[in-house]
Amino acid sequence: MKKTISAILAFLFVFMFSINTVAFAATMADPYISSMSGTITSEGNGKIKITFSVRAKNTMSTLGVDSIEIYKSDGSYVTTLYSSSYPNMLTTNARSYSSNVSYNGISGQNYYAIITFYASTGGGSSSPTYTTSVCTA
Amino acid sequence: MRNTYGSGNRDFFKYNHMPTEVLENIIRADFYLSEEAADPELIDYILEILEGRKTSEAERNLPDIEESWERFKKDRLVMEPEDAPAPTKDDIIDFANISPKKHLNVIRRIASIAAVFICVLFIGTVAAYAVGIDLWGSIAQWTEERFSFRSGGPVQTANYEDIPPQLIELSEMLQEQGVAVGILPHYLPDGYKWDGNTFFDNSDTLGVISMDVGLTNGSNYIVIAYDIHTDGRYLAEYEKDDVELEIYECKNVPYYIFTNTGDSIIVWVNGNVECSISGLPNEEIYKVIESIG
Structure with missing residues (x-):
């Protein structure tokens, strides 16, 4: 009976977690960005590559990614990659943009990334976020 | 078995003389009643009566234990590996003598688990649909944002x-x-x-x-x-x-x-x-x- 109750509670927990994940994935509507996507892939020997793409509503004076926070799969923070150090994370006068950056992690470690996109025009800027799935380095 | 004339201030004596089928019907009917309408005290009393009757009947029809054990070893142990430890008499579960009260409890527990599962599934489906997920064949999902x-x-x-x-x-x-x-x-x-x-x-x-x-x-x-x-x-x-x-x-x-x-x-x-x-x-x-x- 205890096993049954545990199974029910586990199911309940997983289900509620799934719903909450969907709910917390949401941010605000964006005045400049239409859609975005990102992924994290293994390059071998502990190296990981974060690839992103973003599409704006219009031609932006600056478009791309402002920063990428890397976390271990248990949620512990690892590092942040900034566009100031990786110039290819941003472009100018573009409606769509896609690029990637690499990071040397630890082989066998599971990582995910939170990508902060960036779009700006003369009238303002926005920086929505996107969370990737987990990848084993 | 309780052979008193009642439990607390209530008189359950009349149930002692009712046929087994009638008592079982009372239990079945109680199973479908709401929590408020059910009478657990009466059901406990009836279950004890039935348990007593079943025990008496089982005792009357009890087979010889040694004979059963020898028949079990002959019929069921032939397929076991030679080096496997032989089961003892304690390994034999007497399913015939599981009390009706335990049987009913098991049914109630299963029904409760099924009810909880259905409720979770229903609430989950409604909640999921509210945030834009069609669990039964979705190709799209959406939140407010x-x-x-x-x-x-x-x-x-x-x-x-x-x-x-x-x-x-x-x-x-x-x-x-x-x-x-x-x-x-x-x-x-x-x-x-x-x-x-x-x-x-x-x-x-x-x-x-x-x-x-x-x-x-x-x-x-x-x-x-x-x-x-x-x-x-x-x-x-x-x-x-x-x-x-x-x-x-x-x-x-x-x-x-x-x-x-x-x-x-x-x-x-x-x-x-x-x-x-x-x-x-x-x-x-x-x-x-x-x-x-």
Whole structure:
């Protein structure tokens, strides 16, 4: 009976977690960005590559990614990659943009990334976020 | 067994002389009663009566234990490996003598678990639908602020004839990628000029080949975009506001129409191609959709 109750509670927990994940994935509507996507892939020997793409509503004076926070799969923070150090994370006068950056992690470690996109025009800027799935380095 | 004339202030004596079938019917009836209407004290008393009767009957019909044990060893142990330890008498479970009270408890527990499971599933389905997930066959999901597809959609055959001139280059890019599904609009609002195409091949990382065209009339901007899924990895998230999303079906293809800070966006899937048109004036949305094919 205890096993049954545990199974029910586990199911309940997983289900509620799934719903909450969907709910917390949401941010605000964006005045400049239409859609975005990102992924994290293994390059071998502990190296990981974060690839992103973003599409704006219009031609932006600056478009791309402002920063990428890397976390271990248990949620512990690892590092942040900034566009100031990786110039290819941003472009100018573009409606769509896609690029990637690499990071040397630890082989066998599971990582995910939170990508902060960036779009700006003369009238303002926005920086929505996107969370990737987990990848084993 | 309780042989008193009642429990507490209540008189249950009459149940001692009732036939077993009648008592079992009372228990069955109680099982279907609500929590308030049920009488657990009476049911406990009846169960004890039945347990007593069953024990008496079992004792009268009790088979010889040694004879049963020898028959069990002869019939059931022949297939066991020779080095396997022989079971003892304690290993034999006497299912025939499980009390009716325990049996009823087991049924009640199973029913309770089933009820909890159904409730969780129902509540989960309602909650999921409220945030835009159709658990029973979804291809799209959305919250008040984001929209995304989880799997492909129906396929509509492509018609590359009579494409508006602003989309010629885009149609060539699609054909180069072998796209044979009907995803290009054959109608565009007047006054919009071509403002460039973009193309990104991220098939090895994001699992997508993306292309789009920008159209502008000077004050408004339309983006027609196609993302060809090369495997199941790609997941785009579309920004949206909390205005209710509309699903408009045309030629068996569901089109998801919503707004992002007031600007319209149409998103749909045809085969493995995820398509979107953003920035269309509201009065042109359905005319453009009807022309897609």
